[in-house]
Amino acid sequence: xxxxxxxxxxxxxxxxxxxxxxxxxxxxxxxxxxxxxxxxxxxxxxxxxxxxxxxxxxxxxxxxxxxxxxxxxxxxxxxxxxxxxxxxxxxxxxxxxxxxxxxxxxxxxxxxxxxxxxxxxxxxxxxxxxxxxxxxxxxxxxxxxxxxxxxxxxxxxxxxxxxxxxxxxxxxxxxxxxxxxxxxxxxxxxxxxxxxxxxxxxxxxxxxxxxxxxxxxxxxxxxxxxxxxxxxxxxxxxxxxxxxxxxxxxxxxxxxxxxxxxxxxxxxxxxxxxxxxxxxxxxxxxxxxxxxx
Numbered sequence: 623x624x625x626x627x628x629x630x631x632x633x634x635x636x637x638x639x640x641x642x643x644x645x646x647x648x649x650x651x652x653x654x655x656x657x658x659x660x661x662x663x664x665x666x667x668x669x670x671x672x673x674x675x676x677x678x679x680x681x682x683x684x685x686x687x688x689x690x691x692x693x694x695x696x697x698x699x700x701x702x703x704x705x706x707x708x709x710x711x712x713x714x715x716x717x718x719x720x721x722x723x724x725x726x727x728x729x730x731x732x733x734x735x736x737x738x739x740x741x742x743x744x745x746x747x748x749x750x751x752x753x754x755x756x757x758x759x760x761x762x763x764x765x766x767x768x769x770x771x772x773x774x775x776x777x778x779x780x781x782x783x784x785x786x787x788x789x790x791x792x793x794x795x796x797x798x799x800x801x802x803x804x805x806x807x808x809x810x811x812x813x814x815x816x817x818x819x820x821x822x823x824x825x826x827x828x829x830x831x832x833x834x835x836x837x838x839x840x841x842x843x844x845x846x847x848x849x850x851x852x853x854x855x856x857x858x859x860x861x862x863x864x865x866x867x868x869x870x871x872x873x874x875x876x877x878x879x880x881x882x883x884x885x886x887x888x889x890x891x892x893x894x895x896x897x898x899x900x901x902x903x904x905x906x907x908x909x910x911x912x913x914x915x
Contacts (some may be wrong), residue, residue: 624729627674629818631772641909643864650878655889655899674709681728682728684730685722685729685732685733685736686737687821688722688734688898689720689733689736689737689775690778691721691775691777691778691779691780692720692775692778692780693715693717693718693779693780693782693811693858693859693860693861694715694719694772694779694780694781694782694859695715695716695781695783695784695850695859696713696744696782696783696784696795697713697714697715697783697785697848697849697850698713698714698780698785698848699712699714712743712744712745712769713742713743713744713745713795714744715744715745715772716850717772717859718878719738719771719773720733720773722748723738723773730777732774736789737773737775737777737778738772738774739776739802739803740775740799740802740803741769741771741772741773741774741775742772742774742798742799743769743770743771743772744769744770744772744775745769745770756769759775773793774776774799774807775783776803776805776807776808777797777803777805777808777816778808780807780809780810780811780839780841780861781809781810782811782812782813782843782859782861783810783811783812783813783816784813784816784845784847784848784849784850784901785815785816785848785849786795786816786848787812787813787816789829789833792833793833795807796833799802799899806836808838808839809837809838809839809840809841809858809884810837810839810840810841811833811840811842811843811861811903812826812833812840812841812843813842813843813844813845813846813847814826814843814844814845814846814874814878815845815846815847816841816848820878822842822878822879822881822882823879823880823881823882824881826842826881826882826889826891826898827881827882827889830889830891830892830898831878834891834892835891835893836892836893837890837891837892837893837894838892838893838894838896838897839892839894839896839899840891840892840898841861841898841899841900841901842882842898842899842900842901843861843900843901843902843903844864844870844871844900844901844902845887845902845903846872850905851905853915857876858905858906859903859904859905859906860903860904860905860906861901861902861903861904862901862902862903862904863899863901863902864900864902865903868902870902871900871902874900879900888900
């Protein structure tokens with residue numbers, strides 16, 4: 623009987639009947655042996671791979687069912703000099719686009735067809751371009767052509783405009799949205815800090831007969847800041863109802879808010895004849911979670 627080789631079984635008996643000493647296995651063969659003997663079974667996918675085999679109508683229905691209303695913000699640039707411009711300065715926004723637009727080509731196409739019919743050019747957030755300061759306290763002069771598209775569902779999304787409120791600029795925004803979708807913007811929120819101090823009530827009443835007359839819902843936000851937090855980047859903007867015990871709300875009701883009351887209720891605004899809404903705004907920031915303002 624010939625001695626066993628390294629690639630054969632090592633249990634062959636020797637000629638005297640004793641068990642042989644273990645035969646060394648060449649080092650080069652160890653990885654292959656370990657792989658074949660100890661490799662785990664392929665993991666079962668938890669992402670529902672059968673989705674691609676569903677009927678097209680059902681897949682599209684699922685994509686549409688995942689759509690929902692959002693709140694996005696617009697504001698003027700911190701260091702824009704648009705008063706001296708011959709053309710309007712671009713809107714700025716720190717709001718991100720719906721995640722559904724990044725899932726796959728089919729989901730994106732259906733979302734753009736069914737909901738996000740308006741692509742609004744906005745300046746890219748400065749937080750994505752190195753911040754608003756050069757580190758020495760001086761503002762950065764950011765080029766106006768660094769823009770992106772903010773996709774909006776004009777029938778369901780709420781657009782919050784922070785800071786300065788210029789009649790002609792908001793009218794131009796309405797026209798730009800209506801040019802892409804005849805439904806135009808249905809839900810708009812403006813901040814008290816954007817109106818001339820002490821004139822919130824009179825100005826809103828004038829605007830209610832013109833700019834705000836086609837809305838389904840108008841919201842006035844008790845908010846003075848002209849811009850979102852610098853740390854806000856592609857995060858959520860949330861509108862909250864004011865509690866009756868809120869001191870800021872109580873003071874507003876007694877002062878400027880009294881011009882916006884019709885009896886015991888807020889004035890009617892928009893084509894649906896709904897009372898205007900008065901609220902607060904919250905921002906979800908990158909470093910502090912949600913920051914109330």
